[in-house]
Amino acid sequence: MSVLRPLDKLPGLNTATILLVGTEDALLQQLADAMLKEDCTSELKVHLAKSLPLPSNVNRPRIDLIVFVVNLHSKHSLRNVEESLHHVDATFFLGKVSFLATGAGRESHCSIHRNTVVKLARTYRSPLLFCDLEIGDFRATMAQRLVRMLQICAGHVPSVSALNLLSLLQSSENPSLEDL
Amino acid sequence: MRREPAGDVGRAKEMDETVSEFFRRTILKIPMTEMMTILKTWNFLSENQLQTINFRQRKDSLVQDLVLLCEENRASLKDAALLDIIYTQFHRHQKVWDVFQMSKGPGEDIDLFDMEQFKSSFKKILKRALKNVTVSFRDAEENAVWIRIAWGTQYRKPNQYKPSYVVYYSQTPYAFTSSSQLKSNLPLLGQALTIASKHHQIVKMDLRSRYLDSLKAIVFKQYNQTFETHNSTTPLQERSLGLDINMDSRIIHENKIEKERVQRVTQEIFGDYPQPRLEFAQYKLETKFKSDLNGGILAEREEPLRCLVKFSSPHLLEALKSLAPAGIADAPLSPLLTCIPNKGMNYFKIRDK
Numbered sequence: 001m002s003v004l005r006p007l008d009k010l011p012g013l014n015t016a017t018i019l020l021v022g023t024e025d026a027l028l029q030q031l032a033d034a035m036l037k038e039d040c041t042s043e044l045k046v047h048l049a050k051s052l053p054l055p056s057n058v059n060r061p062r063i064d065l066i067v068f069v070v071n072l073h074s075k076h077s078l079r080n081v082e083e084s085l086h087h088v089d090a091t092f093f094l095g096k097v098s099f100l101a102t103g104a105g106r107e108s109h110c111s112i113h114r115n116t117v118v119k120l121a122r123t124y125r126s127p128l129l130f131c132d133l134e135i136g137d138f139r140a141t142m143a144q145r146l147v148r149m150l151q152i153c154a155g156h157v158p159s160v161s162a163l164n165l166l167s168l169l170q171s172s173e174n175p176s177l178e179d180l
Numbered sequence: 181m182r183r184e185p186a187g188d189v190g191r192a193k194e195m196d197e198t199v200s201e202f203f204r205r206t207i208l209k210i211p212m213t214e215m216m217t218i219l220k221t222w223n224f225l226s227e228n229q230l231q232t233i234n235f236r237q238r239k240d241s242l243v244q245d246l247v248l249l250c251e252e253n254r255a256s257l258k259d260a261a262l263l264d265i266i267y268t269q270f271h272r273h274q275k276v277w278d279v280f281q282m283s284k285g286p287g288e289d290i291d292l293f294d295m296e297q298f299k300s301s302f303k304k305i306l307k308r309a310l311k312n313v314t315v316s317f318r319d320a321e322e323n324a325v326w327i328r329i330a331w332g333t334q335y336r337k338p339n340q341y342k343p344s345y346v347v348y349y350s351q352t353p354y355a356f357t358s359s360s361q362l363k364s365n366l367p368l369l370g371q372a373l374t375i376a377s378k379h380h381q382i383v384k385m386d387l388r389s390r391y392l393d394s395l396k397a398i399v400f401k402q403y404n405q406t407f408e409t410h411n412s413t414t415p416l417q418e419r420s421l422g423l424d425i426n427m428d429s430r431i432i433h434e435n436k437i438e439k440e441r442v443q444r445v446t447q448e449i450f451g452d453y454p455q456p457r458l459e460f461a462q463y464k465l466e467t468k469f470k471s472d473l474n475g476g477i478l479a480e481r482e483e484p485l486r487c488l489v490k491f492s493s494p495h496l497l498e499a500l501k502s503l504a505p506a507g508i509a510d511a512p513l514s515p516l517l518t519c520i521p522n523k524g525m526n527y528f529k530i531r532d533k
Contacts, residue, residue: 023507025439032431049434050507060432074508 002053005089006096009062016154017045017061018146021052021084022069023077027102027133031069034143042156044147052084064154065096065162067146069133070117072103072110078117085124095162096153097126100142102133127169195251202260202340203250207243209267215242218270222263225249261316261340265328268345268358269318273390275345275358279399279524280370282353285380293350293377295325302327302376309368314338323350331365344369347392353379354399356392386527394456398521403456442504445511449518455497461526463489463516468532484532497521 004019018035020028025048032046045061054060066088071077081099088097099121103110121128131142153162210218215235219225225246233245250259268275303315312332319325327346332338344360346369355373360366374382389395397403433439465487493499497520504511512518520526 019434025433025505025507029431033428036428036430043430045430045432047432047434050438051435054434055437058434060434076508076510 002056003087003089004052004054004063004066004092006063006092006094011064011154012043012061014041014043014156015045015061016042016065016150016156017047017063018150019047019049019063019066020069021049021066021081022071023050023074023080024069024071025050027071028069031133031139031143031146034139035147037140038144038147040147040151042151042154044150051080052087063096065098065146065150066092067098067100069100069102070112070120072101072112072114072117073106074103075111078112078120082120093124093126095164095166097124098146098149099124099126099128100133101128101130104130105132105135125166127166195255196257198337198340199255199257199260200247200251202257203247203255203263204243205341206260206264206267207246208239212239214270218263218266219246221266222259224255224259224263225253229253257314257340258316261314261328261330261343262318264340264343265316265318265326265345268328269320269326272392276388276390277347277356277392277395278359279385279387279395280355280357280373280382281385282355282374282377282379282382284353284378291378293323295319295323295350298350298376299325302372305372305375306368309372310334312336312338314340314343320347324348325350329365329369331360331362346373348373348377349396349400350377352400356395359388386525388460388526389458391457391459394458397456398524403521404451404453439505442511446501446504449512450497450501455495455501456521457498458496458520458526459492459494461491461496461517461520461528463528463530465489465530466532467530491517496526 020031022028028048032048035046036044038044047060047063068081068084069077070081099117101114101117104114117128129142129145131138133139133142149165151157152160152165155161216230219230229249233242233249235242237245299317306313306315306329310332311334314328314330314332316328317325318328325348327348328343329346330338330340330343339362342360342362344362344365345358346355347357348355357369370382374380385399387395387398394403466484468484469481500513500517503509504513516528516530
């Protein structure tokens, strides 16, 4: 019942809130720490959730960007994300949702094929990022990107909106048949 | 090769070549860092004698000197076997241990256990059956005895390099044996153990591991003791399994309640104490195919389907314990996984009911 909607709350002053959804708490925690280390003119808030729906009785700020984290080593994490997606309103997918796949570096441990997450991201018309969150340097770089994306989605970057960003990020290399 | 000290030709020949070689190979196995400790535990060579040896030389020359010293002191096969037991006690996880449980017949009286009688009876049974067998004993704490058996046949001398070890806790019906390569001797070993300890029956448990002390903890149910009581007053969040609760107020955990539930369930199942150490859990599945659809090729199959699932880890139970808190599995875990220490099994056969 409780579905996340992008515009059902007023924004906080100079505040940008990101919601990280994924089963492996330790990874999300590390990513959150890395993001908060970044120098940023906006006030950042990071919410970590194992799955959606979120508990309803809590007072939380407007969420500007949702990142669904899938660990390619774990089918459990993919299933969790797939089920959580049902609790997000369609209007969120206009640039305010992104997918993050981790674990691609260790090919032998992967039980989910790369194409599965590619298809998932394409179904939801949202960008897909790859990053091995366990590696400090990659994680720091990804944190930088996410902070920048978050600022745009929160409207803190003049003349760039979430929708602009989305169309810029859409991959033009392999256009699917429906897109043509 | 053996170096004969000049002028001592007569005495040096007293030790058998094979025994000398056995000494050499056994001492060679001992790591340099443990050499002194093990030799002192063995207590065959005195302090004074050990002081005559240069322990800083290269290992092969050191071993040669030690073997010579043993020869001069007329060390026998018995002494060598004892040294081998001590080495194995220090390196018990180099062997894989099986667990056997014995039982007395119904209505049999519980006799007072006599260690000396057990030892002589055990030795007698093996010698009667095989003629060529070396049996050595070393007492240990908790009324336990370590038994080393080198197997031979009616016509062949015992092979000292493939011995079996048995650790028998005399006040219990349990014995742990090192999985020997000579599997054919297992029934005889079981028989000797059963009769000598005045039991009626012996059964092999589905429990196997390198970590003898963990097997002991599981079988004697000693693993679930929390020693400190003052820790139990700290709130659950602070005792969480290694996942820091971040003090940064800009990070909010949405599913705190669920996290606490998972911690609670994990703690209820696994407890606060360190888990006994196992490396495997193996599940053999043998069931007939069941299908909702009528017909189909597999449904008509008479033979059951077979499947083997094996979990391995340097520390299986700790790994299972951390699965749910790490978000890799849902809590509670399958009872097939969590029942391992309780049931004292890590090899399971799952059949149709």
